Amino acid sequence: MTDNxxxxxxxxATNPAQRLILALAAAHAARAGSIRQLxxxxxxxxxxxxxxxxxxxxxxxxxxxxxxxxxxxxKTTWPHSPNRHVLISERTAIAKTPVSQMHLQRQMRRLGVxxxxxxxxxxxxxxxxxxxxxLHLSLMFHLSVSRTDKYAEIAQ
Numbered sequence: 191m192t193d194n195x196x197x198x199x200x201x202x203a204t205n206p207a208q209r210l211i212l213a214l215a216a217a218h219a220a221r222a223g224s225i226r227q228l229x230x231x232x233x234x235x236x237x238x239x240x241x242x243x244x245x246x247x248x249x250x251x252x253x254x255x256x257x258x259x260x261x262x263x264x265k266t267t268w269p270h271s272p273n274r275h276v277l278i279s280e281r282t283a284i285a286k287t288p289v290s291q292m293h294l295q296r297q298m299r300r301l302g303v304x305x306x307x308x309x310x311x312x313x314x315x316x317x318x319x320x321x322x323x324x325l326h327l328s329l330m331f332h333l334s335v336s337r338t339d340k341y342a343e344i345a346q
Contacts, residue, residue: 200212226289228277230276233257275288314341321345325338
């Protein structure tokens with residue numbers, strides 16, 4: 191993705207849900223499934239930590255900012271929702287299920303990008319920055335050896 195592509199996506203992301211999804215995918219290379227499954231219990235905001243896909247890590251400043259904005263919006267829009275998932279919608283606010291895969295796809299379609307593309311770009315950026323070190327990529331993004339080898343090869 192070019193800098194122009196990134197700027198266009200940032201400008202187009204006008205709602206807090208889109209901004210949170212983008213932040214988690216761009217800063218933490220989060221997959222759609224882990225974004226959908228993220229619960230309020232996975233967050234430790236005072237210590238800037240979150241658990242994504244079973245791995246606890248420090249949240250980036252951009253993800254933390256987007257998360258706080260989303261949680262404020264969530265509380266204002268659905269103040270009594272019993273749903274413990276971070277991302278909720280009109281349909282899931284009264285349930286206990288995560289938003290659907292289609293819900294995430296709709297949010298990203300409006301921006302003209304997919305979560306997978308943002309995630310792949312993040313991993314590739316790290317591979318280029320870190321000198322294409324497969325071990326570093328594996329530890330940072332919890333990827334298999336074969337997957338990290340592919341990113342390292344592309345980065346070289």
